[in-house]
Amino acid sequence: MPGESFRFIHASDFHLEAPLGDLDSIPSALRESMADAPRRAATAVFEAALVDNIDFLVLSGDLLSPASAGPHGMSLLLDYFEKLNAKKTPVFWAAGVADDPQRWPEAAPLPPNVTLFPKNRAIAVPVERAGRTICMVVGRSSEGRSTLHVPSYRVEPTDEYTVAIGYGASDADALAEGRFDYWALGGRHNRVQLDGGGEGAAVYCGSPQGRSLSEPGPHGYSVVDVDAEQTTRVRAVECDAFRYCYEEIDATEIAAVGSVRNLLGERISRLQHENGGRHLLIGWDISISSGDNLQAIGDTEELLNSLRRDFGAGTPAAWTASLVVRPPKQYPKSWNDEDTILGDFLRAAEKHGKADGRDLDLLPFSEEHEMINRTTAALLTDVSPSAREELLDQATLLGVELLRGGKPNLVS
Template sequence: MGKIRFFHVADLHLDSPFIGLKHLPKEVFERIHNSTFASFEKVVREAIVRQIDFMIISGDLFDEEDRSIRAQAKLLKQFNLLHSNNIPVYVVHGNHDHLGSYRLELDMPDNIHIFNAETEVKQLTVKNGTTVDIVGFSYGKRHIQERRVADYPKRYDDRYTIGILHGSEGSVHSSHETYAPFSIRELLEKNYHYWALGHIHERQILHEEPYIVYPGNIQGRHRKETGEKGCYEVVLDHHHTELTFIPTHDLMWRTCRVSLQAVQRFGEIFQRIQQALESLEKGDVLIEVILTDDESLTQDMAAKIENGDLLEALQTEYGSQQGLKWIHSIRWNHTQASRGIEQDPFRQEVMETLESMGEEDWKGALAEMYEHPSIYRFLDPLKEEEKKSLIEETERLLHNKG
């Protein structure tokens, strides 16, 4: 068996709505909204430069079931670029873009190989004559709770075998729902050369030789998906595997911690945040500022943070800079001074109610949509990140009215 080189990519989430950010200035939001497309364009550029043999995409190409024509057209353009460079692509659809949802309305080129809902083997012979078996399945529906690993055949000794699986490993703690669960032991029993996983947005190597890998998503979509995002270039050379991480994010989400210890006036808070932001690496970033050690704040200083004055001043300062260094939120401990701020009873009651709501409470609050004959079938239970975004957006609006 000769050497093969491929990209392992997962969780593109093209056309992600970026819930909770639509209040941003239009040009900033548009930049963020286009970031998933820009990230995949980087993936494709790197694939062509590195002259890989093929690409694997381990699910969730689109963020929504009713994938937009805009998203399909942008994806098609990149797939055509890969086609013109003789790079085949092996795709499984995941829970976000399952086969039971709206099908692709635009015809894909013949270098795109999409797996069916039943586990199947697709065979490829690369440029140097080496044969590869690629095994996987696409989600036929959004929720697949059953174990599917038993459907994967054991490998043949005379060729490389790569498994694609969009699902949840039992020991990985994640905010993502558990789909197509598996254990590392189950995967190792198949004796494959590489397992290309998807679904978990954190980059993780679960096992080496054979490698069992979550590459994470290619672009962070909210404040908890911080740091570099991208894909892996994988080189298989008989019994040796080499992995190279390739950053592809268009924007990076970062947290920036700033101590307020011994501050004497409001201007010092602004200056300390400015200094902390200057130390961040270059590149376009979306920043959550976390204020610590706020015991010395006066009630007046605390009020200016609480009512959004500080955030607005920082956004004005950085919004006009070349590139993007946007502070999307400020979080702090509210330890001493903020306890003395007179709270708006209505605002406090609303926030306490929102934060205590369970799944059924949310359904009740959204009953008109969930029960509407034309809408209910398109709605899934709210994810944890969506609930948090709704709460944060409500809090922001209430602060601005305060």
């Protein structure tokens, strides 16, 4: 039997207590807007819930840590919950780890339109419109585990369209066992859409605002439309004010353009075009095939400063958050053959590399410095095999740049 069409918004992972990260410095012109970016993104979600023709709002975890976000963050939630209550719009909130229901202060009661699901069991709540049930919402707050426990969502079967709300990692096979029409999931900061089984959908809508270079690309929330035939259509809406971009540059691209500065400038222009009017926070990862490419890159510190100067003060800004150069696997043979300190250094580095780091002993260096404690000294003696090659490559790049009069730029 055909049901009724309806619409809801699905959002998660506001993390109102967490600022933007991966920033070793912040341009003065952007400080205020950077500090306010998480609140602006969360506000965009609530404003859409107020002005769009939605039937309910779904929040799937990690909205804020009350202790860390403080009254400023809590008041944002409570103010908008009250505004939605005035419009008689239900809010369904399955808490994650940061917003553990037990940490919510009793002195700040939630309005009656907000259902904060318990941690110990899943409960089903009908959503009604004009006295008729249009769908069921099943939810459970996280117990603190990293994975979503799908079996705990078993409820009495119903013919109504059912939305399940949860927090934690899962996969399509596990979610399909729940047999729900839509899984509203939280706990991932980047958007991921999975197969919910059958005609179902499962969506991690991600955080409305990215926080680091490990969370690149668009961020926002989902608008979910369900028609009378229970067909689900999910639309991603972007609301981030700052967008992280992680850009990899290889030696082939450097050779084609000839100038790293020009290449990065062209890439920034393209990113600005692709991302509209948002401020960009860019991390550059530059791989060089040989020591010859070091000349093309030049002084990495000066390159970083010039990128920030030329592109970081615009409207919108494109701020370089980090710039790293991956060490080459080989350096020019002429450098290696030199009867100089540089040549001696490269030959020694090559010897250590051929030994796969087995003769890498850093402990004697600790004995020269009285400030190094026993714990640090122990770490120097216990370099894992997987880290030895990277450590040697970085050390070689540092030595080459210093011996050639450049400034070092290590990969952190």
